[in-house]
Amino acid sequence: MRTTSFGDRLFFGLNYGLLALIALTCLLPLLHIASLSLSHTQEILSGRVTFWPVGWNTDAFTSMIEGTRMLSAFRNSVVITVVGVALSMLVTILTAYPLSRKLFPGRRYVTLAMIFTMMFTGGMIPTYLIVKIFGLMNSYWALWIPALVNTYNMLVMKTYFENIPDELEEAGKMDGCGQWRQLLQIILPLSKPVLATITLFYAVSYWNSFFNVMLYINESAKYNLAVLVQNMIQNQQLLQEIVLTGAQVEVVPESLKAASVMIMMLPMIVIYPFLQKYFVKGVMLGAVKG
Known part of the structure; x- marks a missing residue:
């Protein structure tokens, strides 16, 4: 021993x-x-x-829910996150799977081209102009389309797919499986750890969207929780108005700020334990090889 x-x-x-x-x-x-x-x-x-x-x-939470647009902002955050994660996962899977197949022609050059975007980007102003030209301003599509694929997430998923034994693919071909059936019935069921991990990455990113919402969304009714909470924390006058509105309860701005931050964080805190068992395994097995 x-x-x-x-x-x-x-x-x-x-x-x-x-x-x-x-x-x-x-x-x-x-x-x-x-x-x-x-x-x-x-x-x-x-x-x-x-x-x-x-x-x-719990008067602070009551005042936040009844005296502000917290519920509508929460609903907006849910819409942005759920639709954004669904679209990003779909496109990421459909990008990572063909790039993980050895028979895919030019996959090395496509992968290098996508890695190039991790180091060099068009910048904020060109991106803003493109979003404006395509008429996406003041629409959640301005948040979803530019962020459809995160290159790092795609590489993690691609590497995970590559680690799945080739024998399973050969067995699927012998049973008459095409590429779509192999992806849906063999690859994805074996990839739950990396799928859960990338889903969590995208969910946190969309849920915490702040700068893009401020940049592309003009109507305050479409703001998400991140923007609403930030505005309330910085606007002392708004906090005082909330305190005066809830005259039947006794609250102070400090408790309102804390309550708004907790409402912002709670969904991710609740979701994480259900995905935590997949998290480490998904990152390690899907890590990018040197």
Whole structure:
């Protein structure tokens, strides 16, 4: 039985300590925000709230839902995310699959051309002009079409497809499977880890869309949660109006800010545990080879 040396124990101990410290820097601000959103107003004003709610109170969430366009913005975020993820996954799969097949002519040059776009892009102004020329302004298509394929996500999925044994493809051909049946009945059922991982990547990206929404969407009624929350956090006058609107409840701007951030984060926090078991496996098996 191999014994662990003092150097190894010291190395692992330092690593665990560093990782725990990094985890705390991510977790403690989240706990503080959650505590502010659920604490009583007097406890917030007195500065007694740290990492645990003091005087349980949900009035901040009530004021946000009843006194703002939070529900409509939430609905807009859901539409942007669900449709965007569906379109991006469809196009990413249809791009990665042929590029992973050895018989696909010119696949190396197509892959290199797509990798080129990771290092050099047209820039914001040309992209804006193209979106405007095609009449996509003030439409969610301006968010979906330019972001249909993320090259990194496509490469991860392509590499995962390449790692699936060729014998399965040969067996499918012997059974009379064409390329579509092989993709739908063999490749995709075996690719659940990478599909879940890339779905999560796209979902987080679309859910947190802020700059593109500000750039391409002109109507405030079409704003998503990211834009609405950012506007409320920066606009102190708007927060005061929300406080005055909810005169029947006792809230302060700090709790409103915290509640809006929690509403923004909760969907991704809820979804992640269901995909977490696929996450590490999908990234590792689909990692880009050197």
